[in-house]
Amino acid sequence: MSIEHGVHHDGLHGDHHDAHHHGKFIAHHFDSAEQQFDAGKMGIWVFLVTEVLFFSGLFCAYILYRYHHPEIFVQAHHFLDKVLGAGNTIVLLFSSLTMALAVRASQLGQNRSVAIYVLITMVCASIFLGVKAVEYTHKWDMGIFVRSFFQYDDHHHAEGISRYLILASIVPGALLACFGGLALLGMTSKGGFEKAFWGGMAIMVLGYFIGVGGGMFYMGMSGGEHYTPTELHHDIGIFFSIYYCMTGLHAFHVIGGIIALAWIYYRSLACHWRPDYFGPVDNVGLYWHLVDLIWIFLFPLLYLIN
């Protein structure tokens, strides 16, 4: 990555005096850490613009159908548990807080704190997904699918653990085993870098099971979402189409966020951040806050309908 300075400093921007800034993490085509930071920052903001417009299609579908068929939405919201939704909102808000703290720590060059805060953020993200998995699978048990497969039948409501939930937990389970194993292997190596990284990953996946456990516990306490209407609207499945599309796309973004956060976690352990180089933490943070932001709107739109 490092390039002889002689060449490009004779170029157009050769009159810059801050050659010492051309450290390890400044790409060759930038003149200064600040230019690189500004470019990255603007890039992520513009990317967030595309994300907002990406979701706007679904919000648009939501608004149109809610406007034209309010009765569907009023009926459908009985199937959604707002306590779980609110709990998940708070989990995400807390992850946003730790993310903001991580950014702050990175600006101060405190790599260890960044790692810890990012890890908490990832665990919260996993908890969110765990709760989401409980919500989804509970609905699938009752035959609440998208429009064409909608087949509501309360009798299907299974006792014990849903089969769908077990299926959904296969991948996290495998990941947990995998990361745990790697962390154990890492114990043997010197320096503890592998141990810290894979251990962190394992803790992150554990978050999913915490979420599942919490969700199940709540379901057991409250008896789950039950609603026995006399007659369901023939198009009620459209609500759930929109619900699955919106929350599903959001969940994909959460997963994407976890991957990006894992990368930040890795680099924090490698002590990459300095007061003049923390752009990636800041940018991933912005992305993560956007994911939170979208949920802030999804929660009242989907769960709080009267």
Place this chain on the structure above:
Amino acid sequence: MNFSLFNLLAQPDIEHPPYEWGDYFFPVQAAEGAAENDFIYWAILWISAVFFVLIVAFMMYFAWVYRRRPGHEKPLPSPSHNTTLEILWSVIPSILLVWMFYAGANGYFQSRIIPESAEEIWVTAQQFNWAFTYPDGDSTANELHLVVNRPVKFKMESRDVLHSLFIPAFRQKQDVVPGRYTYTWVRPTRVGTYRLYCTEYCGDNHSLMYANVIVHASEEARKEATKWDWDLFAQTDPVKNGERIYQLNCAGCHRVDGVRSTGPPLNEVYGTERSLLSGTRLGDENYIRESIREPNKEIVSGFTSPSQMPAFIQFNDDQLNWIVIYLKSLSGKE
């Protein structure tokens, strides 16, 4: 292969007055609003032509006069901006554009606001045929019969995908959208036969989904052409009845000449062993009735499941029998 490069005045194969240069760009004006449409078109064409000719003339003139050549190797001094000029050539076209918008919108609303007195014809579009039901209950397929000078409202529905009803001679067009009604109206002003096209792409045989519009001089003439009297109907030859039902409902997807279309050809159905996805079955009366009422139950080999055919539950027993008799007559089997 026919080289008709210079036969730019070729006539359509339906009855049509010869083109004259005046209306060369358009088919004949056969309905209210057609003349207005053509007038707006010509007005915009002339405005555009003036601008276009000026632009190209200036361009060619500059390119020639100021071409780089010995003795002219540097540009002549001239200003590089002129705000007055910029405003001028923004505002003058704007005025013309406002006129175009106004004229177009005006004509549009006339073509959209349906007169109270209009008779209502139901149009059912389906891959790949048109069915028209008249106020008196008669209906025709792929032939639209209208009465001259009588305004008609089309209430349109689609059984499957998007279609669009377009009658060039009437300058009228409206998409037919599944899941809702769309409307348009015309008042034909000229007796004759015209083309009706589907202009919204609707599948394989999109280009074959056309109909003829026949404008009659009187109500009686129209009645004669569309007669669909159930009492009379019941007394006529059942084969004829079956054929009529076939023409109206089935001809869009099923041919009777042995050629595969959207659906399988119908001339060989009766009395043969049908090869189905679920096995074979004799093409008897029960099979035919079932295929019409529950098209999804059994699919003919080579076609995809679920069937693209809607269930025709509206037929009564008589009508189903007529269809069976008609198919029987086609296959020649007992």
Place this chain on the structure above:
Amino acid sequence: MTTAHDSHDHGFAHPVSKKLLYGVFFALVLLTIITVVANDLPLGKLDLWVAMGIASIKAFLVMAFFMHMWWEKGINIVFFLSSVLFAVLFVGFLLLDTDSYKEDVEIFPVDLRPGATEVISPLKPVSETPH
């Protein structure tokens, strides 16, 4: 280094104070609780606007302080907010349009929908019996 906007050697790192971040978080949690509680109040048609209002305040807090927009360059704010503008434009035109032809959709009988006779009502009748 715990105060907001420490002037730093390098001009672009502006650590936000921890107090502010914690404060924002508690405000957000509070608002979440309020919105859930408000949902049960008999607000009639207002409830959607109340919920959206609270969500917008929450969004503002997240954007302004967690996302540092308060201190962000103007151009980035303009870009980000323009996305909302275009989304509103998009939704606005669509509402205007669908609202005008809504009637033609509503009077169209459900059983005339294309393919309706095959799969029209995937719903089984739901029994009244609780269990």
Place this chain on the structure above:
Amino acid sequence: MSNPSLAQQYFGHAAQHNYLNVSKGWKSWAFTLDHKRIGVMYLIGVTFALLLAGVFALLLRAELFTPNKMFLSEAQYNQMFTLHGAIMVFAFIIPSIPAALGNFVLPMMLGAKDVAFPRLNLMSFYLWVIGTIFLVIAMITNSLDTGWTFYTPYSIRTSTGVVAATFGAFVLGFSSIFTGINFLVTVHTMRAPGMGWFQMPLFIWGLYATAIIQVLATPVLGITLLMLIAERLLHIGIFDPKYGGDPVLFQHFFWFYSHPAVYIMILPGMGVISELISVYSRKKIFGYSFIAFSSVAIAILGFLVWGHHMFTSGQSELVTLIFSAITFTVAIPSAVKVFNWLSTMYKGCIALVTPMLFAMSFIFLFGIGGLTGLFLATLRTDIHLHDTYFVVAHFHYVMVGGTLTALFGGLFHWWPKMFGRMYNELCGKITCLLVFVGFNVTFFPQFVMGSRGMPRRYARYDIEFEAFHQWSTIGAMILGVGVVIGFATLVYAAFRGPRCAGNPFGAATLEWQSSSPPSFHNFDHKVEFTSPYDFSTQVYDEELDSYVHRNFTAPAKPAVPVQPQSI
């Protein structure tokens, strides 16, 4: 004044190190982060897409030579026009000028070493490759017959490969988004010191406006296509009337992207033309700020007019009226551009060479394309003309007559910069002539056909349209020959053409201050920032047969070969 010997050394044909020979082997191309190499790879890619889709076009036209079946069944015909449209739009026109030409030129015009995010740039190229592969997979496995617009409910019901094709278009959309983000940020943060917004070349303004559209509109296409895939696989009931959805809604979603996308296709072309007219007239562009603002105005207004694709689709009258009114406003900035180009030629010193001829051909063809748009914006006439060949002719005049002509003009203009070799001028002129004549013969008859009522997307047609179709087919063949000759000329020149020095045309934008081909870091010597349209700064050097900036100074240190970066 220029120092000939130094200029010779750093600027002349003999420049030793350039981006083409700085490293060797396929890996040095496949994993390069150099915007110039990525631009060249894009160029190869989009040319492939153009030729593929062009072959489909010629097959279509051949089939339409007679009213009845010649060699394509109805189903095959439908697949042909769909693939022609989808590949041309998504894989060729949208990336052609921005991603191929823009990638090469934009950073150099700004005096930068690269785009802001070189890795993202490479990724966007590979996304293009993946997306195109998906389109091709759809083509060869199950084909596609929905039209490039994927209108529901047909696209939900057809048995062809809609999912693969829409996924391909989805991926291509992200390729376009990433290019847009990259260009936006590059223009904002990486302009040469001293280069203010209003000292940027107009091509950059065109690309900037394009990038705004790419960023704001393309995500909506992404979600639309995802929803279409979900609709097709799971029947979520948002677009499918069978489950209570609304097909008109899909059209809104689709055109919210696809109308601005039309401006993604034409705005960079207009930018190219602004450069060409100015350079070959050797005159400062007339009304710089008006051209610059008109680009941005078109980009913004382009978002407010999508409904004009739906005047007959069952859209409500009120919305139709609004969209028609706003549509007319787009005509103004477009007209302003044309008038300014003409004024630039006035009293200029016009070199009638290939790029200039393409620019003039652009004005002619875009003039027709733009003016015929008025017929379609006018509500009454659009009712008649919608979905007929009139529309087909109109948008081909804009997209082929506009974009393809501008792409050719731009390629002939920047080719010596890209490869350091000159093309054969006569072949260039022949290309221009054939493309111009072939194009008009193809599409002019379609206007008449359309107003006479010939619907589009018809495999069979009434006998009365036969003569028009036959002319159109003959024209298409001429156009095809022209395009092939054009690319043959360029490819030959890239390998065997006579070498040329840094600035053979005397252009004043910054990229011409580098050697040809440029070195890996774009500029080895200090770049003199001057106004992009101040041609008096360029002094002709007979020895080099090239123009040299009058303040040309040699690098402080001799250029040393550098190892290029790759991922």
